[in-house]
Amino acid sequence: MSSDAPQPQSGDQSAGNSRLLVLSGPSGSGKTTIVRKLLQDSPVSLRVCVSATTRPPRTGENNGDDYHFLSAEEFEQKRKAGEFLETAEVFSSGYWYGTLKSEIARAEEQGAWAFLEIDVEGALNVMQEYPEAVTIFISASSDDEYETRLRGRGTESEDVIQKRLATARRELALADRYKYQVVNDELDRAVEEIKHILRTEEAD
């Protein structure tokens, strides 16, 4: 690199030493339970990056803990100001989600891995910025399981279920873009596999 090549700007995390863990999995893959278990007993220091979203909070969700809940205008302002690493409209829901660069910077300051739990579209964008990111795709053990899990929740309307199943099919077709694919055939085994990946990557 020549000496007059553009130098990384402070706050430009794409040039930093951050360790990034990106985890995705379609609705019904059991991803949420896996993440909860992983965070209870992670072999490496993980800092969850709290995403921003324009979707309204659900009962029990807190601003700043679960998401940074923003109006569409606030989200757009941040997007224009370059504050996001990636953004995506998830599930064709009309709601936007995005990873804030400031969240990754905070993980880096703490010497922790930045942990992003984001959809496939967002993950593909992160891979471009951070080719060295550790990316894990979680899938269910059979195609039927997505629908069984989604219906089992009993919380979503038929329209939402159909949209999520269509998204799941599109996401599954992109699973091989991830560095690792973990099948959630048995919860504890899948969590152990992810822990093993993290230990191995940390040692690298």
Ligand code: 5GP
């Ligand atoms: P929920 O609305 O159920 O909390 O999340 C819906 C989906 O949005 C999840 O599949 C999650 O992975 C994805 N998601 C959450 N935060 C982000 C983000 O910052 N960027 C992207 N691309 N997807 C996100």
